[in-house]
Amino acid sequence: MLAVRYYGIRDVRIEVLPRPVCGPKEVLVKVAYAGICGSDLHIYRKGMFVSTVPETMGHEFSGVVEEVGPGVTGFKPGDHVVGDPRVACGSCPWCRQGKENICPELSFIGEICPGCFAEYLVLNEEHLLKLPSSLELDRAALIEPLAVALHAAGKAGLSSRETLGIIGAGPVGLLTLLAARPLVEQILVVDRAPVRLELARRLGADRVAQTLPEEPSEQVDVVIEAVGAEATLKGALKLLKPGGRLILAGLYEESVLVDPNPILEKELKIYGINAYERLDLEKAVQAAASGQVDVTPLISRILPLKSAAEAFELLTSPAPDVLKILFNPAGF
Ligand SMILES: [Zn+2]
Ligand SMILES: [Zn+2]
Structure with missing residues (x-):
């Protein structure tokens, strides 16, 4: 599968990687749309946050469940999903209160483990939320921001x-x-x-x-x-x-x-403020699905993964006239 990988400041490369395989409690997601976030630009410009190099970038995505691993209870192939890309320790006092966003160990997929600028990604089912059918996958890619x-x-x-x-x-x-x-x-x-x-x-x-x-x-x-x-x-x-x-x-x-x-x-x-709590993600799904918030006008362009370098240059130009760029890795 194709993936956009970070190699260093202003150095992102398109590579062919083996398709990931899901283990126990894990779900293989075919990425429909993946958004470039401000924090991806901090990584691109300054090398901030990222702890493994090279790494497949990206943490904002919507997708379709392709396969589920043993013990997965909440998802089945064909389900439409978005990610909760936060990776927290799970055991500190803040994680135990549901405030993983202020966990001292907080990181994100795409920084500490493979992200969503790829045709597929594998995540523990705890990192996924199911989408109602009323929400299109392109709009769903903006749930996280x-x-x-x-x-x-x-x-x-x-x-x-x-x-x-x-x-x-x-x-x-x-x-x-x-x-x-x-x-x-x-x-x-x-x-x-x-x-x-x-x-x-x-x-x-x-x-x-x-x-x-x-x-x-x-x-x-x-x-x-x-x-x-x-x-x-x-x-x-x-x-x-x-x-x-x-x-x-x-x-x-x-x-x-x-x-x-x-x-x-x-x-x-x-x-x-740092990222969001799980409840904010659930509210975001609801707000977008009910039409209470329409994120469509923010989507400036939809590009294939191979245009990654061009997309990053566009967004880091001094006064970009584009807002949210989405990749569509699987050609949705
Ligand atoms: Zn983001
Ligand atoms: Zn923690």
């Missing part, structure tokens, strides 16, 4: 009278917009790329801006910072009203220098 957005919106504790600012209109920013839209009165989205702002408008943003507003009259109650850069963190602290809340949802590739005094002076509260 939608779970991140639901987790961020949940952490923000939004209430209907509040105003929300989302900095960064990439997939997580825009999915957070969709998740938060029914919860708050006013949403402002800030991004450098006009194409992304146009999409933010279509998805329900009340206001969009290419630069961070500086006037106190434009301040908001809650900011979700989905970029992870010095300028956007500084901008977020400025954009918040006194007593406001900041949700950090964008990973930083390097340390930043920020004046912390606004945090004290305005008594801001800051929350970090």
